[in-house]
Structure formats: structure tokens, C-alpha cells
Amino acid sequence: MAERFDFRIDAIDGKARTGRIAMLRGETRTPAFMPVGTAATVKAMKPEAVHKTGADIILGNTYHLMLRPGAERMARLGGLHSFMNWSRPILTDSGGYQVMSLSDLNKLTEEGVEFRSHLDGSKHMLTPERSMEIQRLLGSDIVMAFDECPRADRPFAEIEASMAMSMRWAKRSRDAFDAGGEHAQRAALFGIQQGALDEGLRGRSAAALREIGFDGYAIGGLAVGEGQEAMFATLDFAPDQLPEDAPRYLMGVGKPDDLVGAVERGIDMFDCVLPSRSGRNGQAFTWTGPINLRNARFAEDLEPLDPRCACDTCATYSRAYVHHLIKAGEILGAMLMTEHNIAFYQQLMQAMRDAIAAGQFARFASDFRRDYLKT
Secondary structure (H helix, E strand, O other): OOOOEEEEEEEEEOOEEEEEEEEOOEEEEEOEEEEEEOOOOOOOOOHHHHHHOOOOOEEEOHHHHHHOOOHHHHHHOOOHHHHHOOOOOEEEOOOHHHHHHHOOOEEEOOOOEEEEOOOOOOEEEEOHHHHHHHHHHHOOOEEEOOOOOOOOOOOHHHHHHHHHHHHHHHHHHHHHHHOOOHHHHHOEEEEEEOOOOOHHHHHHHHHHHHHHOOOEEEEOOOOOOOOHHHHHHHHOOOHHHOOOOOOEEEOOEOOHHHHHHHHHOOOOEEEEOHHHHHHHOOEEOOOOOOEEOOOHHHOOOOOOOOOOOOOHHHHHOOHHHHHHHHHHOOHHHHHHHHHHHHHHHHHHHHHHHHHHHOOOHHHHHHHHHHHHOOO
16 A cells, blocks of 8 residues: 655756655656645546546545535535545645635634625634544545735835745644644645745745655745746745655646746646636637637647647547537537646646656756747
């Protein structure tokens, strides 16, 4: 049987790393992209289809699942894995970002965040302890510490105070997780580095997280409007502040070229709603850049979405057919586009893993950008 949590680096090329995270429910190959299953589903896809794309792990959302169907109900129904028929690892976020971004009425204190549900206006309190409890009830394999995520354009003093509070919450998350009984013996806990774009704040955050001790470390507070150049500038130093022998997870990222640039800078894990959301809106990602299937130029195009893609959609359906489905508002259009986009992201991750293992990542990244970003 696999260990509770074991991270192994198999190869390093520059700062790019490839390896494996072994957990009780299976291995996750890194660099890894986690499709987002916000409400116990990757929208428009069956779980078995998600796994067929090459995904080893998915993400579930604490905020949405605590509101509907409810964490206690989920536990009575056997936990998130059984409920959604996904037997492999699941990482759950802490709920903090959604509390701040989706609720217009929230009150932030040292204790936690009091907020009203965006569904029915009911009042709730989310604290580090409650976040750990919810993730335990869901049966998460990788639990995220509870934090606050301010925008990078907030005043320095606000970002500093928020980071310091998030580190206090990280310690409370650690203590509550460790008190979680059997779940703590089979799950992992990740801390989240904060500090916006400031190297000094992020260094202080990393030091606090190291002192507490976590199985993995996430970089939070990016992909919130600062732009790719600023994000990459932060990633030039932020991953190096975190332990080398633990996974580094960049939260909420991103576009394919974001992923390549982040792996260049030492990131091991990603999640983002972009491939599924874009698919539902008619955008397909390809090795030569994104294409909009709503465009009339695809109406009689018998090519697959991407001739280099090995997914079932590209093997079976033409751009003309998918264009028709999208223009007609047919559900199958969203299904086929989402399948392709998730598969493309997984193929990109595999290509990066192979390039790192072969010591050819710099060439791969250069060739990828040449083809993907061409105008």
C-alpha cells in the first residue's frame, strides 16, 4: 500500500522538476494539472472521462460543497469520492477565496469570516477549524490551510496584515488538522504562501510556513488580476523560498503559456477553471494557440479541433460539427469542447514531464511559445 504522502523528484532540468506524489488513492505525476470539480463535478464531463484524459487528481471546492449539498450530508453519503464516483486523489481548497470573492456581505475578523451564502442569503461562519472539519467530512486527500487572499493592488499595509493573519490561521489549520483523527493519518495538509508581489513579505510567509511544517506548499495570491509579467516576476523568487523537497502548487493558474512559464520556475501543481469554462464558451486550446469555434470560418472545416491532439473529440468530430453544436446551443458542444480542452492540458503536462526527464525543457518551452503565441 502507498504511503499517506510521499513526494519524489525524478528529474530536474534548470528549475523545472518532474516527479510523483504517492498517496493512498494513487499516484499523481508532476508537473500536474488538476481539473476543477467545483460542485462535485468537472462541468460537462463524467468522472471516468476526466480520468481518461490523463488526469491523476482533481480539485473540489469547500465553499460550494459546504453550502450544497453540505459537508455533513456528504459524510453521511460516504464522502466526496464515493458521491461523485472518483476513486483517485482529490485536493480541496479551503473556501477562503470564494468567501471573499462571491459573498458581498462578509465580515472578516481574527476568528474567521462571517458571510452570507450567494445561494440563499443564509449566514455562515468559516474559520480555520471549520474549514479543516469540512474538508475532513468531504474526505479530501490533500487539505488546504485556511487563508485570506487580498488583491495585489491593495495597500502594502493591508497585504502585510493579511499575510500575518493568514500565517496565524495556518497554525490553527495545522492544529485542527492534526486533531482530525483517522483522516489526519491518511490525508496531507498544504500551507499557502501569501504576500502578493512583495519578495520580503513572501519570504516572511514562507519562513512561518516552514516553522509550522506542511506536506506541500502553495503559492497563493497570484492570478488575481496582476498580469502574467508580474506573476512571472514573483515566481522568479517565490518558489525558491519554499522547501525543495515538497510539492509547490500555484493556485488558480492558468493559460497554457502560464503553465509552461511556471514550470520553468519550479512549480509542480496547478488548477484552473479555464479549460472547462472556455470549452463551454466555445474556445478550444490547441498547440498553435486558442481558437474560437463560434467563428464562421469553421462552419465547413472538416479538420479536428487540433490535428496534434489525441483526445476522443479530435479523433471523432470535425470543427464544422462542433461549430454547429455551439451555434445551436447544444449541450454536446460543451461536452466535446470541455473534453478536448482538459485532454489538451493533460497532454501539455505530459509533454513537459517528458521534456524535463530528457533534459530538453528549455528547447520544449521555446518551441511551445513559438507555436502557441505566434500572431
